[in-house]
Amino acid sequence: MTPSLIDPNDPVERQNEKLLKIAESLMRRVEESTDASGAAYAQFQRAAMLEQEVRARTLELERALDLLNEPNARLAQANRETEAARSNLANAIETVQEGFALFNSDEELVMCNSRFGMHMPDIRSALVPGLTFTQYVELVSESQFLALPDSETPQQWAQKRMARHADEHVIFNARMIWNRWVQVSEHRTPDGGTVILQTDVTDIMRIERQERDRMLDDQARLIRATLEHIDQGLCIFDSKLRLVGWNKRASELLSQPAARFQMGAQFATLFNRFRADVTFNDEMSAADIEAWVSSDGNRPPLSFEIHRGRSHILSVFAQEMPDRGFVISFTDVTAERQAAQAIIESKEQLEQRVADRTEELARALKDAERANATKSRFVAAASHDLLQPLSAAKLYVSSLESTVEDDTARNVAHKAGSALGSVEHILEALLDISKLDSGQASVHVSAVPLGPMLMQFGDAFRPAAHAKGLDLRILPSAALVQSDATYLRRILQNLISNAIRYTDRGKVLVGVRRRGAHLVIEVHDTGPGIPEAARDTIFQEFQRLDAAASAAEGMGLGLAIVERACALLDHSLSLSSEEGRGSVFSVRVPLARAAGQAAPHPELPATGQSGDLHSLIALIIENEDNMRAALTMALETWGVQVLDCASEDEARTLLTEIGVSPDVIIADYQLDNGRMGTDAAQRLGVEFGSPPVCIISANRSVELSERCASEGFGLIHKPIDTNKLLHFLLNCTAHQDAAPSP
Template sequence: MIDPNEPLEVQVVRQARIIEALIGRAERSHELGGSAYSLFQSAIALQAEVWEKTRTLEEALDTLGRASGELEVAYRSRERTEKTLADVMVAMEGGFALFSEDRLQVCNRLFRQLLPDVEPLIQPGLLLEDFLEALRTSRHVRREGGRDADALMQLSTRRRLSSFIIPLRGERFYQLSLRKTGAETTAVLLTEVTDIVRQNRQEKRLLIEGQEHFLQTTFDHLALGICTFSARGEVQASNERFAELLALPLSLLAKGVSLTRLVEHLERHGILQEEGVRLVFPGWFKSVLRGRRVQRLVRRSDGFALDLQAHGLPRGGFVVTVMDVTAQTEAADLLERRVQERTAELTEANRQLQRHAKEQAQTEDALIQAKEAAEAAHVSKTRFLAAASHDLLQPINAAKLYISTLRETVGSDRARDTVDRLSRSFASIETLLQSLLEISRLDSTGAEFNITSFCLEEPLRSLQEDLAPLAAQKGLALHVEPSSAWVRSDRRYLMRSIRNLAVNAIQYTQSGRILIGCRLRGQEISVQVWDTGVGISPENQTRIFEEFTRLGEGGGGSGMGLGLSIVQRACRHLGHEVRLQSRRGRGSMFAIDLPMVRRPGEMRSVNRAQPVEPMSPHGGLDLIILAIENDPDVLHAMTQRLDSWGAGVLACASTEEALTLMEDIGTPPDIIIADYQLNGEDTGVQAIRALRAAARVEVPAIVISARSSKDLLQLGRDEAFSVMKKPVNLPRLRALIDWKTRPQVA
């Protein structure tokens, strides 16, 4: 029933009314009747409530008393603060006003009386913006170009922390400052700064005068002539150097003299010239007044060169500078003459260089042509040797056949010795020719290689069987360590390279032994040839791989010096590294490093069509052999050799003759031996095909060729004929004939 937020006086009145109502109710209840006990209970309850309300009322009266005391203290404190503020405001030298919510609350006398025409407006409740507007329009405020009034208006609209100097009439100055002292309270201060402003202006004036003196002193000591003009073209300041360089009297450079008088004087006396013509100024200064920069190189009538420049100034007017550039001009002229002379010299030198370059280009063209001719000659030589291998080997092949036949016919020892010597001479010729042809094939761009995987065991064993007699003739021990390693390479070229290294070791070893073996080096196999020969000095270990190089260190070599060159060329094509270790007098070790491969699951021959040839059989050949050879001498020698073996030989020179002979005898031969290159486009392969087609039987066949190319070997495998290389190895031929004509076991 009583709101605790209401004032204490209101709460006390309401409590009194509540008590009075309760007492009246008790009295009315007593008058209405009831038992004495119920009345007694009601009186007790009513008395308890009265006591409670009385206690509450006493507490409220006590609280009201304390609040009244505190309020009295606050009123006294406020009076003291207002009195102190009034005393402070009176004691302040400047004007002070306090605005709350943009309305004037209090101010001092100076603030009110500063501007007489504004004083009537200075009353409590005055808006701050109205005060600033009245200040802006006051007749006592001195205006300087309207800037002060505009600034006051901006001050009234921005309403933030600001200060501004207000100039008053009579050369008095006040600083107006606005300071925010609270969220809704602004303090305005008016402080007189007349003395400070006057002192600043005095210092500024003195500084300007000092700067003018300093500037003039600087002008006078410059080597550069300088003169400044106002926007109306009147002299402002100049130095003596300006008058000296332009030959002007000092009277024309007095302050206020117009530019027109200076120009008239210069033009009248013809003092300045530009490129030999009298200088005309009007166009110059029109450009300068438009804000452009003008620069001219002119000469005085006495020959002095001057650099004349005119620049516009930021606030109007312009400055003219003159500099004596006679020395620089003369130096530039001298430099230009020297440049011209140097240019002429360089032009001549360039002409000479062009002539030399042309001669050099002609020389280079000649060298290129000579190089191309040499390369063409090399290619021609290579092609010639490759193409002529058949014709070169034909007579040697015939000679070997004749010598073989002759050895079996002579009876005396002396004649047999002569035949043996003759056989060795032809063997040397054959070796040399084979080496030359091998090099030509390796140097040609179309060198063919048959890269396969094979086991080293059988080739190394064959190598030992071939070289053992040669080593035995010199009393050397030849030992080949067997190896079951499988490698990937061209079997023919690899074994030819190992054979050349072994033969070379035998030739240059006088005593001791030769060892051929294999060593594992990571994922590679190193085939090594060791000897106990004379060794190779360090300076010769590179030279020995050149063609026709025989060192003669020990006098053991008898070859032509081509073996190691063939080894290096072949291994370079195959990607195998060739290594050499040697000590003079202790022997040498040559090694060929080649990739090792896994052993295949099934042993297969590299050339299934080429059989493993057995040893030469004894006894005669009871066979009909059709021999096809276009060279009469070779055909005659081959016929005699086959006849000596007991065979019946049908000799012819072409496919057509072979077909005629087979038709005449009415039966196919037992075996065909055909030279690959016949007359014209006829070949031994065509002859075998034609004979087999005519006989309707796959007659055994052997093709003899000077070049056993990869394509020919593959063709032999495809068409079931064997390929032998010229010159023919007769024991191998005898064994091959016997093997190919042997009856096949079903």
């Protein structure tokens, strides 16, 4: 590219000036040149071309200037319009009747109108664009026209103002001097700026205050009327301990002239005027009250009593108010205290009478408990004493029945055994009633399977039902219930026995129904039904629907035992009956929470195969001679070889002397000198080969049953059931036969 003598970036005037100088220089060189050849002409030609280029460039520059002038004109027009809009905005803001200020996102003042800060002339000149918001707040806080509370400094006000500024929306009232008010509100702009509006709300505040004063005056009159109509005396003091409110009742209760109660009277003056006329109780003194009134901290409420004169008692209550003032109320409680004293005296007299009566009742209760305990001991002792000879009699009758050959004698022996069985049932019922009434009955609640129990009832009661021509149906069940096995057995046994006894034709049905977490055991019969009037009395002792029945058929104790046993186990008992169609007795028993193996019934081990008893050697330990002789006779009748002894020591001596180990031990539970048959059988079993043990006793406690079950002993209650004893011996024989030969 050929270098140009003209800089295109120079102004047009400068370029023209350079072109003229170049042309002039070229012309001068042409004129001065001695060479007239074509060189001069060439230079002239170049000068002419340069002049044309200058003219063309000049035209281009003029066109470029025209193009620049058009945007400049539009920019100038835009500037004029902006200035007009700014002027219009300023005029519009100026016409606003409120103080207006705009701060940008950098917290700097952009513009404000003349009314902004008009209530603070001392800072008005400092409100100029560029002022930061923090500086604005500091100016306002230090203005002499801002009225601050006595407890607040300008710095504290500024800190609170800046904290409020951080909120999204701000509006509050600022108090100026001369009782003027300005409402200040802040609004956020989309670009993060802040608009502040200041509104003079003095007139509104004055109207509100006037209305509030009017309402306060109305309230004051209402309060005054209320104070004068209440029965309490009231005195109200302000924070400077000056009297600002009271009622006439206060002067009456304190027995002070009404003229002494004047507005502004000091508490100390009033207190000193009546303190000599009153007496304080032990918990409060005049010094304590003065200390409470003059306390600088929070005053807790005071409540105490004072005595005026000989008979008047005033209850005083003092409480601090939010403005550090306090109110004291006086209540005449003379009548209440006199009534309370009369009540106390009456109460003391009544308590003395109650104490005397209680002592009498306690003696009567002790006598009743002593009589009841005596009765229970008598019944237990009498039953035990009767059970011993009864057991012997049953064993003698059983032996006689199995040995006599004459049918008439055998029939008499059988009837005698049945009579003794009836006596046995009556004694058992008396024992049960005695235990349940005396509170000595103990229960052992566990998971009890109903299936085996119902099967045993079927085996036990089916012969009696068939003998009467009744259809006895006991539905099977695999349920587990939470109950005491012994008492549950006794409850169901009595209900089934009653159903069979009082049903002449038809059937007896025993079944269970599931009811949520409970099982309802029902005994249905097709008997005569129970009249409505008799449904409460049948559960009492010695009450029977069939009054003509003999004692051998029961003494009316079965349902009494059922009711007491159900109450003891917390099993609900219900009765549904219809005369001529039958009755339903229901026992509601809770289901066992978890399946488990219930403890086996401890009375007897399982019955074994029938076998020969002639090879069986039985050791009998019984301290009663008649009972021991009857047991020996019964066992020898069955072919058992018997070693009878009265004590453990006698048995040990006999076995050691003859060198024989017994095949079975039958021991009475209660031996002489407080010794127990269970302990004797355990010790002898260890010494002589651990033979099977059967305990016989009139004790029907759960503890004995559990002890026998844990030791693996059989248990037969007195009077002895010979069938159970025979089954026990047969079972021992079966085990003996199954044992391997040495």
